[in-house]
Amino acid sequence: MSYHSFLLEPISCHSWNKDRTQIALCPNNHDVHIYKKDGTKWTKIHELKEHNGQVTGIDWAPESNRIVTCGTDRNAYVWSLKGEVWKPTLVILRINRAARCVSWSPKENKFAVGSGSRLISICYFEQENDWWVCKHIKKPIRSTVLSLDWHPNNVLLAAGSCDFKCRVFSAYIKEVEEKPGPTVWGSKMPFGEVLFESGPSGVSGGAGDGAGGGWVHGVCFSHSGNRLAWTSHDSTVAIAEGGKTSTISSLSSETLPLLCVSFITENSLVAAGHDCYPVLFVYDGTKGSVTFGGKLDVPKQTSQRGISARERFQNLDRRATSSETTEQGLESLHKNSISQISVLEGGKSKCSTFCTTGMDGGMVTWDVKSLESALKDLKIV
Amino acid sequence: MAKNTLSSRFRKLDIDEFDENKFVDDHDEAVDNQGPDGAEIDNLIRQGDMMTAFHIALRNPPVITKNPAIKERALAIVLRVLTSFKSSDIEPAVKSLDRSGVDLLMKYIYRGFEKPSDNSSAILLQWHEKAFAVGGLGSIVRVLTARKTV
Numbered sequence: 001m002s003y004h005s006f007l008l009e010p011i012s013c014h015s016w017n018k019d020r021t022q023i024a025l026c027p028n029n030h031d032v033h034i035y036k037k038d039g040t041k042w043t044k045i046h047e048l049k050e051h052n053g054q055v056t057g058i059d060w061a062p063e064s065n066r067i068v069t070c071g072t073d074r075n076a077y078v079w080s081l082k083g084e085v086w087k088p089t090l091v092i093l094r095i096n097r098a099a100r101c102v103s104w105s106p107k108e109n110k111f112a113v114g115s116g117s118r119l120i121s122i123c124y125f126e127q128e129n130d131w132w133v134c135k136h137i138k139k140p141i142r143s144t145v146l147s148l149d150w151h152p153n154n155v156l157l158a159a160g161s162c163d164f165k166c167r168v169f170s171a172y173i174k175e176v177e178e179k180p181g182p183t184v185w186g187s188k189m190p191f192g193e194v195l196f197e198s199g200p201s202g203v204s205g206g207a208g209d210g211a212g213g214g215w216v217h218g219v220c221f222s223h224s225g226n227r228l229a230w231t232s233h234d235s236t237v238a239i240a241e242g243g244k245t246s247t248i249s250s251l252s253s254e255t256l257p258l259l260c261v262s263f264i265t266e267n268s269l270v271a272a273g274h275d276c277y278p279v280l281f282v283y284d285g286t287k288g289s290v291t292f293g294g295k296l297d298v299p300k301q302t303s304q305r306g307i308s309a310r311e312r313f314q315n316l317d318r319r320a321t322s323s324e325t326t327e328q329g330l331e332s333l334h335k336n337s338i339s340q341i342s343v344l345e346g347g348k349s350k351c352s353t354f355c356t357t358g359m360d361g362g363m364v365t366w367d368v369k370s371l372e373s374a375l376k377d378l379k380i381v
Numbered sequence: 382m383a384k385n386t387l388s389s390r391f392r393k394l395d396i397d398e399f400d401e402n403k404f405v406d407d408h409d410e411a412v413d414n415q416g417p418d419g420a421e422i423d424n425l426i427r428q429g430d431m432m433t434a435f436h437i438a439l440r441n442p443p444v445i446t447k448n449p450a451i452k453e454r455a456l457a458i459v460l461r462v463l464t465s466f467k468s469s470d471i472e473p474a475v476k477s478l479d480r481s482g483v484d485l486l487m488k489y490i491y492r493g494f495e496k497p498s499d500n501s502s503a504i505l506l507q508w509h510e511k512a513f514a515v516g517g518l519g520s521i522v523r524v525l526t527a528r529k530t531v
Contacts (some may be wrong), residue, residue, distance in 0.1 A: 118402075142404055213523065213526045213527045214526040233522070233526050234522060234527070235518070235519035235523060236519075236523075252480055252481075252484065252519055252520075252523065253517075254516060254517025254518060254520070255517065255518060255519055256518050
């Protein structure tokens with residue numbers, strides 16, 4: 001577990017390149033900085049300055065080596081490396097509010113942008129005009145789209161939104177791909193079709209009263225695409241399995257809301273949020289239940305020293321307790337909320353390393369094997 | 382000029398009502414729970430059976446209805462039960478609830494905080510401490526974010 005503090009400002013968003021030697025991140029301003037790894041040091045090699053507003057989403061396509069960024073200036077840019085310089089191409093999204101999140105599709109021929117104008121823009125490259133064109137998915141989204149994740153078949157897209165619902169849309173563009181085969185989420189997939197929607201109309205079973213009462217902060221498809229997990233602002237995490245039964249299992253947790261989630265195997269997911277440490281959840285497909293797997297953070301060993309009578313009274317005066325532990329700071333590695341989680345090695349089916357960035361400007365790479373050995377009751381199925 | 386002489390009638394207008402993008406909850410107009418039965422609870426309190434009174438009070442919460450009278454009635458009954466508890470009995474009562482019960486109890490506790498009466502705050506704070514020990518910060522977040530309130 002290595003913690004690297006990049007800056008003092010929050011890291012708004014980040015993305016890794018294919019071989020994980022470079023990271024593109026936004027230091028809470030209008031630019032994107034690209035850092036290169038030299039052993040244990042990180043050096044800044046590029047600064048991408050084009051946006052007029054804070055950059056809210058970055059995604060680095062591994063195969064085609066292009067970066068797409070979107071920002072609060074209602075624009076998105078696709079950056080390509082020409083020699084030693086990254087050159088931007090503007091993409092007109094036709095939105096009238098800030099863009100919030102962006103994601104390349106698995107085949108990298110299109111990308112989706114979620115925005116505050118209550119719609120998702122699906123952008124693809126039109127060869128004849130040499131220009132990026134976008135199509136909108138509007139209905140039935142009624143508030144800002146906060147997070148997106150593509151299904152491995154390159155057509156289905158999961159979107160979490162501030163109208164308390166998580167949905168699966170079809171983003172099938174006939175100009176760039178053939179008709180997709182049927183999946184567990186459905187077989188008819190015209191553009192913009194809603195194949196799944198969470199909420200009072202789609203709930204069955206699960207702990208908690210199921211009717212999600214919070215903004216959906218993070219969504220993630222599993223590696224096979226058959227399972228969809230999302231975290232919501234009412235401190236719940238839910239998993240839906242596509243198919244005829246389409247059940248939703250949710251867990252109301254005792255922690256603060258989780259902001260981001262990712263599958264690390266087909267049955268386990270890691271989520272992190274305002275509590276500043278990642279948390280493991282295990283999903284049991286046969287029982288349809290989500291259980292809390294454990295807190296993934298290595299606590300620092302606090303020294304046990306005796307406390308004098310004077311200190312005891314001082315503590316009583318200042319903090320109304322005479323306890324010995326001086327909990328001056330958080331015991332976790334991150335010192336502020338974690339806003340993004342990304343899988344580094346192993347993919348979503350057998351992840352061996354993942355990385356988190358947060359509002360404290362730091363980035364931590366977590367190694368699954370050493371976590372398993374360090375925290376004894378942890379079982380990653 | 383000391384006094385505003387222009388018309389201030391516009392200040393009584395709620396501009397959000399006219400916003401065409403206004404978010405309205407899609408709620409089903411199903412028949413909602415009417416809240417616990419006051420007479421039954423009174424009987425149980427008189428007999429001293431606090432646990433049963435507690436469980437019955439938390440049954441059928443009027444969460445979907447928008448009628449404030451029903452909500453006030455239910456709230457009054459629940460608060461009467463909560464304030465007649467002895468301090469030592471609070472913890473086992475909270476332990477006997479499941480996850481959604483603890484969330485519901487938290488919602489009633491915070492509603493009770495809104496209108497403090499003579500000694501309700503002290504006992505409600507004790508209830509809060511015990512419910513927090515079981516439900517954690519998540520249950521409080523769920524009180525804040527719930528669309529269906531008691």
